[in-house]
Amino acid sequence: MVVTVEDLPQAGDRVVFARKGEFAKEGVLREEFDGGKLATLIWREGRGRIVYVGLGEGPVTGDLLRKAAGTGVKLLRRLGAEEVYIDCTAFPERADFAVEGALLASYRFEDFRMPEARKGGPLRALGVAVGKGGPGKVRAEVERATTLAEAVNYVRQLGNQPANVVTPAVLAEKARELATESRLSCQVLGPKELEEAGFGGILAVGKGSDNPPRLIVLEHRPTAAPPIVVVGKAVTFDSGGISIKPGEHMDEMKFDKMGGCAVLGVMRAASRLGLPVPLVGVVASAENMPSARAYRPGDLIRSYGGKTIEVLNTDAEGRILLADAVGYAVERFAPRLLFDLATLTGACIVALGRYRAGLFSPDSGLRDRLWQLGEEAGEPVWPLPLGEEFAEAIQSDVALVKNVSGAREGGGSVGAAFIQHWVGATPWVHLDIAGPAWVSRELPYLEKGVTGFGVRLLIRYLLSLANQEPQ
Incomplete structure (x- = not known):
């Protein structure tokens, strides 16, 4: 598993967080997705897919980001994604929580499944975007979160x-x-x-x-x-x-x-x-x-x-x-x-x-x-x-x-x-x-x-x- 810290989100399969009441995208009704806590919306853009995950309207805690990132990565994994980017530009100081949730969500126990019943290959790469000037500040925390999640898995x-x-x-x-x-x-x-x-x-x-x-x-x-x-x-x-x-x-x-x-x-x-x-x-x-x-x-x-x-x-x-x-x-x-x-x-x-x-x-x-x-x-x-x-x-x-x-x-x-x-x-x-x-x-x-x-x-x-x- 390769985990990288980026300036900005890359193209491809992505997880993006949305606050309740702040999400607006042409063609999406509020009844379909309004940013409610852990609600999801899949949006195809070019060759990639964006999974929007709602954060609700309360405080954005580390554990909420952990759950939101895990929710998004799980959904993309079910769709066959092997490389995923997480947009943490709004929450760079909590990027480690998002990485932890993503890596925990990527784990599957499939040792005894028949090959045809397995749900795709492993997650090969995870990128987390933290905004310009952010990577150097959060890289150590992300590396620590990676080591910890790998130990749990x-x-x-x-x-x-x-x-x-x-x-x-x-x-x-x-x-x-x-x-x-x-x-x-x-x-x-x-x-x-x-x-x-x-x-x-x-x-x-x-x-x-x-x-x-x-x-x-x-x-x-x-x-x-x-x-x-x-x-x-x-x-x-x-x-x-x-x-x-x-x-x-x-x-x-x-x-x-x-x-x-x-x-x-x-x-x-x-x-x-x-x-x-x-x-x-x-x-x-x-x-x-x-x-x-x-x-x-x-x-x-x-x-x-x-x-x-x-x-x-x-x-x-x-x-x-x-x-x-x-x-x-x-x-x-x-x-x-x-x-x-x-x-x-x-x-x-x-x-x-x-x-x-x-x-x-x-x-x-x-x-x-x-x-x-x-x-x-x-x-x-x-x-x-x-x-x-x-x-x-x-x-x-x-x-x-x-x-x-x-x-x-x-x-x-x-x-x-x-x-x-x-x-x-x-x-x-x-x-x-x-x-x-x-x-x-x-x-x-x-x-x-x-x-x-x-x-x-x-x-x-x-x-x-x-x-x-x-x-």
Whole structure:
């Protein structure tokens, strides 16, 4: 993909933005197109096509331009366009948002489509016009947006793969390839190493599968300062284990790996952007299956570091994986800040819907900052509570904690309270991405399937952090 910054729009296939009430073109009735929010009009001009996309009459935010650019590029792609120009001359300071939306909209998952059913070739070139004198000022922002969108599309491509293609071992191999391509260090712990080091949680969750678990560690170390660590849950398929899930929508459980895949995307973007912030990614990957070897309700597990877990429901496996991965990350890396991302609870979907992630952190300032950045990134989050009542709900009579409370209320907060036992005093943010990790309908710049949620949010946070620190 070639992305260029231009003075003025080129001839050919173009996306042009229109404000409501300001669009006027001879032969076009207001009833046909008036610039309403994300309304579209196709206009042929010479050999090219212009897609006008409405911006409405309210403020033109970065996310609106992201959606508008995605809407226009999607439409042109359906018409077979392989080179597209976006006219951002009215909004040069937000051209990076438009580029991000365009590149995200250009992605299609077609690996398993028959050739005759594919919707055309890839988008080969994208140009963005920012007006005379503008290219030099915005080129760096556009390059950064390109790198970020490519990282998100990398996550989407990996995450959309089915469980018979991506197993824990395959995910580990993908991480090794990423490390080579992106100048990261990589370590993978297989079943033998996990057993020797005492990763009882990961091993328990993966026991029922013929595809053994892995722990993946990627490092971006531009300085020797204490790192930020990002931990991800990557269950390559979650049947629920012995506490098996209902059959309806079980096919979507190939997406239960999206926390871990997002970590890979964050590491890819951080390295390619040359972020000066030391960063470590830890991915706990297993397949949760029922079998004669599978772990059971009533089992007692000793996690990494010795803390014990009473299993009451094998379908609450993600927090058990995270217990090992978080405990390991805290002990080995002594992080200045730890994030974890996981498709952890259906309760967060009930509370917040499909498009917001649950945000948990004891640090109110960090919560507020991530809330703001989520709106800018188009990856919105919503703060949810931690508290003694949730910790008390998972106290066990026979172990340190039980993995579910046994009640329906506060499920997202109960899951966070469980993970908090392994965090200790480390500054920490838990993102429950069960809702927005994938979508079942098309959105302005996303097709059905994996969204790559979390990459844009965390990279924006890391960029803001890098700007605050002495170089």
